[in-house]
Structure formats: C-alpha cells, structure tokens
Amino acid sequence: MAISGKISVEIVIQVPASKFFHILAKEFHNIQNICERVHGANLHEGDDWHCTDSVKNWTCLVDGKVITCKEKIEAIDEEKKLIKYSIFDGEIGQNYKLFKSNVQVTETNNESASVKWTIEYEKINEDVKTPYGYLEFLEKGTIEVDGKVITFKERIEAIDEEKKLIKYSIFDGDIGQNYKLFKDNVQVTETNNESASVKWTIEYEKINEDVKSPYGYLEFLEKSTIEVGDHLHKA
Numbered sequence: 001m002a003i004s005g006k007i008s009v010e011i012v013i014q015v016p017a018s019k020f021f022h023i024l025a026k027e028f029h030n031i032q033n034i035c036e037r038v039h040g041a042n043l044h045e046g047d048d049w050h051c052t053d054s055v056k057n058w059t060c061l062v063d064g065k066v067i068t069c070k071e072k073i074e075a076i077d078e079e080k081k082l083i084k085y086s087i088f089d090g091e092i093g094q095n096y097k098l099f100k101s102n103v104q105v106t107e108t109n110n111e112s113a114s115v116k117w118t119i120e121y122e123k124i125n126e127d128v129k130t131p132y133g134y135l136e137f138l139e140k141g142t143i144e145v146d147g148k149v150i151t152f153k154e155r156i157e158a159i160d161e162e163k164k165l166i167k168y169s170i171f172d173g174d175i176g177q178n179y180k181l182f183k184d185n186v187q188v189t190e191t192n193n194e195s196a197s198v199k200w201t202i203e204y205e206k207i208n209e210d211v212k213s214p215y216g217y218l219e220f221l222e223k224s225t226i227e228v229g230d231h232l233h234k235a
Contacts, residue, residue, distance in 0.1 A: 004098070004122040007132065009139045010114055017105045017113035021081040023145060024103065026050060033224050035141045037061040040230075044070060052076075063133030067091040074100070081105040098122035099131070101138065115142050152176070157183070164188040181205035182214070184221065198225050 013020055023030070029049045032038045039059040046054030056071045068090035075084040087099040100120045107113050117138040121131055152173035159166050170182040183203045190196050200221045204214055 003124075003126055003128075005130070006118055006120045007130065007135055008116060008118040009135050010116045011139055011142045012108065012112060012114055013142065013145075014112050016111065017081055017107040020113055020115065020145065021105045024083055024105075025076060025078070031141070031145070033220065033227055035144045037137060037141060037144075039066060040227075050076075060137060062137045069093070095124060095128045096121050096131070097124055101134075103138075117142070178207060178211045179204050179214070180207055184217075186221075198229075200225070 029041070032041045037060055039061060041056055041058050043049065044055040044057045048054055049056065050073070052073050052075065054072070057068070058071055059066060059068050061067075069087050069092040070089040072086045072088075073083060074086050076082070082102065082104045085101045085103075087101060092099050098121060102118045102120075104116050105113055106116070117135065119131055119135055119138075123130075152170050152175040155169045155171075157167040157169050165185065165187045167185045168183065170184060175182050181204060185201045185203075187199050187201075188196050189199070200218065202214055202218055202221075206213075
C-alpha cells in the first residue's frame with residue numbers, strides 16, 4: 001500500500017466563482033459559523049486570518065470523530081482563484097508526515113462555478129488510512145458554504161451604551177437585491193453576573209412577495225451569537 005499520494009474531489013456550486021473565493025480568501029474566519037462540521041477555529045499565531053504568516057487552530061468533525069489540527073496558508077493566487085494550505089499537528093501530525101490541501105475555484109458561468117479540492121499526503125506508515133474522510137469533509141463543507149454564501153454592506157446607525165443596544169443598517173449585495181429595507185438591532189440584557197440575554201430583531205421590507213422572510217439571516221445571527229458566547233466563556 002502506498003504511503004503517499006494525491007486525492008481530489010470537484011464540486012459544482014450555484015454561486016459565482018468570485019463570491020465563493022472571496023469567502024475563502026477574505027472571510028475564512030466565518031467558516032466556523034457556516035459549516036456545522038467545524039466546531040471551532042481561532043488564530044494561534046498572527047493577527048490576520050488571510051496572510052501566509054498566520055497559523056489557525058481548527059476543531060472539526062471528520063469521519064464521525066472530533067479532530068484538531070493547525071492550518072497555515074502557503075500561497076494565494078487571486079488571478080487563478082487558488083489557495084494552498086499546509087495542515088499539521090493534532091491528529092493530522094500523528095498520522096501524516098505531510099498533509100497539504102489546495103482549492104481552486106473555476107468559473108463555469110455567471111451563476112455557477114467548479115470547486116476542486118486536492119489533498120497531497122504522506123502517511124507515517126502503511127497502517128494509516130488514505131484521507132478520504134478529510135476529502136469528504138471538504139466536499140460537504142463546500143456544499144454548506146454554497147447554500148449560505150451572501151454578500152452585503154453594514155453600517156452602525158446608533159449605539160446606546162446604557163441600554164447595551166446597537167442598531168445596524170444592512171444594504172447592497174444579496175440583501176439589496178431582495179429587500180428595500182433591512183435593519184437589525186441587538187440588545188444585551190444582564191440576567192445575572194454570569195449570564196445575559198441577547199435579543200436580535202430584524203426589520204425588513206421585501207422587494208416583492210416572492211422573496212422569502214429572512215429567517216436564514218436570523219439563524220445566522222443566532223449561531224454567531226452562540227459562537228461568540230462560547231469563546232468568551234472559555235477565555
């Protein structure tokens with residue numbers, strides 16, 4: 001059995017290549033809020049998620065098991081929409097001498113794209129499995145992101161420190177295409193010294209009756225709040 005090799009998978013997604021690549025190249029920190037199989041991620045070294053000097057910690061569900069690893073971007077090619085990652089430490093380091101993953105996003109038309117993930121690996125011995133489980137994780141994660149990739153702009157309209165209230169105006173991008181008005185407010189209320197209540201309210205006006213009510217956006221805010229709360233609890 002070979003101890004080194006390459007495996008790959010290609011997925012067709014229903015969003016433009018530029019939009020999907022933007023998530024990977026500029027908003028990678030949001031992946032943990034989109035993909036259910038990503039249980040957590042944080043910066044280990046550096047202060048920018050998207051530069052080659054930074055190292056990130058990841059906790060993910062792969063092959064039915066929770067694994068940890070570190071990840072570093074080796075190279076980004078904006079023109080080719082290609083990113084090369086080095087994965088190491090944790091369960092990866094215990095089983096592989098070398099583990100690299102590359103992703104390339106290719107435009108198929110204005111509304112869809114092809115995403116190709118390639119894993120290059122070298123096992124520590126022949127008993128280690130070929131990392132098909134990791135490839136499946138990348139495939140399923142891509143499908144999850146495909147269903148949730150949106151772009152928009154946000155502006156703070158007001159902050160009330162005393163009431164712990166912030167009002168946002170959301171516009172442009174996918175929001176602007178579907179809503180004439182989109183505002184969200186968040187208010188944090190103390191329940192006791194160790195806990196608090198966070199209430200998000202979305203006010204919206206659709207451009208027409210065919211547009212869905214923005215329950216998906218509310219779910220995103222809910223999940224993001226839980227992620228932030230968990231992070232603060234562990235800090």
